[in-house]
Amino acid sequence: MEKKIVIIGAGPTGLGAAYRLKELGHKNFAVYDRLPYIGGLASSFTDSAGFTWDIGGHVMFSHYKYYDDVFDKLMGKDCQLNMRECWVRMFETWVPYPFQNNIRYLPKDVTLECLLGLVEAQTRRNPKAAKNFEEFIDAVFGDGIAKHFMKPYNFKVWAHPPAMMNKEWIGERVAVLDISRAIKNVVLGSDDFGWGPNNQFKFPLFGGTGEFYRRFEKPLAGHVHLNKTVDVINPARKEVRFQDGEIVAYDELISTIPLDKLCNNVLTGEVPREIKKAAASLRHSGGYMIGIGIKQPCPSTKSWMYFPESNCPFYRVTYLSNYSPHMTPDNSRYYSLLCEVSYSEFKPVDETRVVDETIQGLVNAGLIKEEDRKDIVDTWVFDAKYSYPTPSVERDEILSEVIPFLESQQIYSRGRFGMWKYEVSNTDHSLMQGVELVNRLLLNEPETTIGMTYSSTTDGRNAAVHERSPRAGSGDPRRSVVSTGPAKTNPDQLGDQHEAHISEEELGVTVGPSAEKSLKTAKR
Structure with a gap:
């Protein structure tokens, strides 16, 4: 008989595991999530004003052919390929990234x-x-x-x-x-722009990042159960009890519950004190995602921007409306900015003031002008209490104790906060953690992602080719791509002292099989 595999969490990791189980013909599995929707931190929401928001500035680039194949199969033609245009705001000017x-x-x-x-x-x-x-x-x-x-x-x-x-x-x-x-x-x-793994990235045409994960619903129909909050997990009895009273037995358990909560708040029975203490020592930050919808044509072709200075609360802002023309009610009349503000015991943030401080920060950083406040027609806030798993100095030693203990109980903790390894918790990494774990459990294949290490090189990946792409986000800050409405303002009109006039895409695209194919397509 097939062993019963229970998956806790319907984010990228849980969905990846479930999809692979279905692909391999394994039928005895179930996915449970406390939320009324799937996608976890990769979800997206369309608010009452007609703006679509992601939980953070996701870009969908991949280290894996498997991930690419699944994306192409589920999304088909309902996506577009964007060129990254990324900047750093400092000293009242835009500095190209990195x-x-x-x-x-x-x-x-x-x-x-x-x-x-x-x-x-x-x-x-x-x-x-x-x-x-x-x-x-x-x-x-x-x-x-x-x-x-x-x-x-x-x-x-x-x-x-x-x-x-x-x-x-x-x-x-x-x-x-x-x-x-x-x-x-x-x-x-x-x-020097041709650095990094995500010079090009795909994005769903409709529904934001979350649309990709919503499309797992159909192939996983009958296996996913929502609004199911875990009360306790009993490793000795191999049972999960939910807050609604239902008890589900399992042979193998895949958990994406944050590791500190799993060990200290969920597991019952003989959990060694040192395991609980170690897991409780893991550190993380929370994040406020603040969406600002503005009734103006978008004034820039930028993708996202970094902000190291203290004149604004956010560390990153994304022109989310540049990722797809369907992220606002009407892309010729509206644009959207997604701002990210982190918090922790070392960096407290006042939730009651974070939106006002974000808007003032947009003015201070030169993204909007004072008179643009009157055109703000929408604000959206999401509090991600678990946003980034902190790679603390002691983290690897903690994981070396906690993960083997859990696996000795047939509990496999994976995902962004299940494995707590930020360096392998992009959405593609997270999905593949689930896929590779299933390959290990059913096919006896070794997992590779959870142990992946990267070398720091001078160019990030490979050498760059000097080629301008006509694809979305071509990057010239002085080119208007809005055919109706007022002409775009250029960054110099926002008080810049001097300006980088050339986009990073103009001078560099990461070279690899997929990038070379994209360049050939662009040339045609």
């Missing part, structure tokens, strides 16, 4: 400070000796870049001091810059 590769756009005295700090760091300091993320920042980037960008920005993102974080999570998320490249960019005036 900041550390483009310090020539800063005021000259700051550029010199950053360059001298980089030379000093990389000739006198040893990043391998760094014991935490803060020491890594100092050793790799030097005092200038650390002071002006890396430390303030990372505190705004993580809501934890960088000294509390390990350096192993970094991988391809932080562009590491060597001295010769930095000097070349400054002296020759080179733009």
Whole structure:
């Protein structure tokens, strides 16, 4: 007889596991979620004003052919391919991303400070000796870049001091810059944009990021049960009891419940004290997602932007309406900004003031003008109490104790907060954690994603090709793509001192089989 597999959580990990079980012909499984919808943190919502919002600035790029195939199968033609146009807002100007590769756009005295700090760091300091993320920042980037960008920005993102974080999570998320490249960019005036894994990304035409996960409903019909909150899990009896009183038996349990809550609030029976204590020591941040709908044609082709300075509460803002023309009631008359504000015990945020402070921050950062306040027609707030799993210094030691204990009880904790490894908790990673676990349980294949490590390289992935793409988000800040209504304002009209005139896509697209195919398609 088929063993009964119960999955707790209908986010990307749970859906990936269920989809793979169905694909392999396994019928004896069920998915339960406390929410009335599937998708978890990858869900999207359309409010009463007609704006669609994501829980954070998701972009759908993939490290996996399997993920790409599932996306293509479920979405078909109902998506578009966007070119990333990403910026950093500092010193009243827009600096192309990544900041550390483009310090020539800063005021000259700051550029010199950053360059001298980089030379000093990389000739006198040893990043391998760094014991935490803060020491890594100092050793790799030097005092200038650390002071002006890396430390303030990372505190705004993580809501934890960088000294509390390990350096192993970094991988391809932080562009590491060597001295010769930095000097070349400054002296020759080179733009250095061709870095990172997501120069192109897909996005559903309708319904936001969550539409992709909503489309798992049909192939998983009869297996997904919503509005089911777990009360307790009894590993000895292999039973899950829900708050409505239903008890479900299992042979294998896949859980995406946050690991600290699973061990301390959900499991009953013989759970060692040291396991509970270790899991309780895991750290995380929460996040307010604030959507601002504005009744104006969109004034920019940007995708998303980073904000390290203290004149605004958010660390990232996304022109969500640029991801698809159907994210607002009418894309010729409205646009939307999605702002993200982190919080923790180290960085408290007043919920009653966060919207007002966000709007003021948009003015301070030059994204809107004071007179644009009257055109704000919609605000949306989502409080993600578990937003980022913090890669704390002690995290890996904790996981090395807690995960094996759970698996000895036939409980497999996976997903963004089930595995607590931020570096493998993008939506594609999360879905594949579920897929690979099922392959392990049914096919005896090893999991790879949960142990994945990345090398920090100077260009993130591969070399760049110099090619402008005509696809969405081509990036010239002075090109108007609005055919009706007032002409777009360019960033200089918002008080910039100087401006990067060339998009990162104009100078670099990550090279790989999929990128090369996209470039050939674009040329045609």
